[in-house]
Amino acid sequence: MSTIGDQTTGPGAGPRATADIELRHLSRTFGDIRAVDDVSFTVSAGTLTGFVGGNGAGKTTTMRMVMGVLSPTGGEVLWDGRPITQLDRRTFGYMPEERGLYPKQAVLDQLVYLGRLRGLGATAARASVTSHLERLGLADRAKDHVEKLSLGNQQRVQIVAALMGRPRALVLDEPFSGLDPAAVDSMADLLREHTSRGVPVLFSSHQLDLVERLCERLVVLARGHVVASGTPEDLRSHSVARHRLVLSGDAGWVRDVAGIHAVDVDGPTALLEVVEHGAERRLLEEALRRGEVHEFSPQRPSLAQIYREVTA
Numbered sequence: 001m002s003t004i005g006d007q008t009t010g011p012g013a014g015p016r017a018t019a020d021i022e023l024r025h026l027s028r029t030f031g032d033i034r035a036v037d038d039v040s041f042t043v044s045a046g047t048l049t050g051f052v053g054g055n056g057a058g059k060t061t062t063m064r065m066v067m068g069v070l071s072p073t074g075g076e077v078l079w080d081g082r083p084i085t086q087l088d089r090r091t092f093g094y095m096p097e098e099r100g101l102y103p104k105q106a107v108l109d110q111l112v113y114l115g116r117l118r119g120l121g122a123t124a125a126r127a128s129v130t131s132h133l134e135r136l137g138l139a140d141r142a143k144d145h146v147e148k149l150s151l152g153n154q155q156r157v158q159i160v161a162a163l164m165g166r167p168r169a170l171v172l173d174e175p176f177s178g179l180d181p182a183a184v185d186s187m188a189d190l191l192r193e194h195t196s197r198g199v200p201v202l203f204s205s206h207q208l209d210l211v212e213r214l215c216e217r218l219v220v221l222a223r224g225h226v227v228a229s230g231t232p233e234d235l236r237s238h239s240v241a242r243h244r245l246v247l248s249g250d251a252g253w254v255r256d257v258a259g260i261h262a263v264d265v266d267g268p269t270a271l272l273e274v275v276e277h278g279a280e281r282r283l284l285e286e287a288l289r290r291g292e293v294h295e296f297s298p299q300r301p302s303l304a305q306i307y308r309e310v311t312a
């Protein structure tokens with residue numbers, strides 16, 4: 001068995017990895033279903049990229065094509081600027097949607113075995129697994145059979161399986177699902193250590209608050225298409241501006257102001273979208289004419305709001 005990497009255990013040690021994963025016009029059909037349709041984006045070296053989209057949007061299918069589990073019906077995946085090979089993929093850490101641990105094998109033995117399959121030497125595999133189990137609070141469960149672990153702890157074992165050694169890239173399908181807040185924090189720290197040494201990380205998630213907190217870049221998929229991508233700030237700058245208005249009297253009249261969409265009105269408080277440039281000025285003049293204005297402030301759109309807009 002060949003050995004990939006060195007004897008170091010932590011993700012932060014050793015030389016930097018600096019290659020990108022590029023998806024170019026990737027498509028996949030299943031019969032009549034266009035599960036993934038002309039998807040292009042880059043997971044840049046050292047970048048944590050969140051992959052979001054509703055159920056059935058095509059995230060898992062896309063990740064499977066990146067990992068060579070499924071072949072594309074169109075397009076290609078590049079690694080380091082050239083078509084990706086199975087050998088390249090052996091150096092990636094992958095957490096598939098179907099988790100596939102052996103229930104009746106001890107955690108440590110199973111992970112060391114998986115590390116050996118990934119090309120790690122026996123000593124390096126054991127050292128990396130042990131250090132990851134400690135980081136994820138599972139050191140005392142190393143000798144337990146996987147089936148004895150709670151679902152959340154089985155998920156932690158899956159994380160170790162994907163992150164151990166020194167993967168050159170990470171492709172993680174819902175890695176945060178089922179984790180408690182402490183495990184989410186440990187996982188986030190681990191991912192940051194990988195990105196800080198140049199590893200491109202792509203992970204899917206339905207937890208938009210978490211994606212917003214962690215990601216430097218985002219790709220939003222809907223019905224097999226990329227409907228938005230970029231940094232959270234890029235996406236925000238394309239979002240419809242929202243303002244909060246607080247008056248001394250009832251704010252119901254704002255519903256009739258041209259160019260303004262009243263998202264929510266509750267007594268003297270209104271949440272508004274400015275759909276026509278300059279309408280906020282008209283609105284404010286009218287508000288001042290009618291009485292006191294306690295607050296008129298732009299609202300920073302949440303990722304959840306942006307997500308609803310781009311996938312509508």
Ligand SMILES: Nc1ncnc2c1ncn2[C@@H]1O[C@H](COP(=O)(O)OP(=O)(O)OP(=O)(O)O)[C@@H](O)[C@H]1O
Nearest residue numbers: 030033034035053054055056057058059060061062
């Ligand atoms: N092996 C398959 N055979 C037929 N259809 C499939 C197959 N795999 C996926 N699909 C279809 O492709 C579409 C995309 O599915 P996919 O699992 O990639 O979405 P997803 O974004 O990962 O969804 P979720 O968030 O629910 O996991 C869906 O319509 C799904 O039913």
